[in-house]
Amino acid sequence: MLKKNLILHSFILYMVFFSNILGAADLTNLTPSEVNSGLGKDAIIIDIRTPQEWQKTGIIPGSHPLSFFDPNGKYNTQQWLAEVQKLQSTPDQEIILVCHSGGRSGRVGTLLSEKLNMSNVSHLQNGITGWLKEQRPTEKACTPTQTC
16 A cells, blocks of 8 residues: 555656646747847747738738638638748747737637647737837738738
8 A cells, every 4th residue: 555655646746747848838928029039030920910900000020920810700720820831941940929919829829839739839928019019110011912
């Protein structure tokens, strides 16, 4: 009985201390300064807002407009990921998500990191609103259906 308890306690301690290694990565919240420092690097910045939102505020220079949700709030994760993969140079390339205020990008980032076990996903906390509040630049969004 003592041996069984010792094994059980050892297993529990193992799970407590090493579950972070085995589990999904946590979503990282980035400030506008941190996103700005990633602009010239290997990270892919993806703006998941709607085309109407891109038109209203513009997008972060160098980012990729790629809506996650349709106008009814529905999404097709596989189709969206297929588009993301076209942008990636490697499967583990860092992805930084942007939305209006950080809510949607946080939910999408959590979905990607916890449910799909993607390890290199971050999002801009406070979204484009925080970016604009710091008077950071934007550019016009060019999409396949719109010429710039």
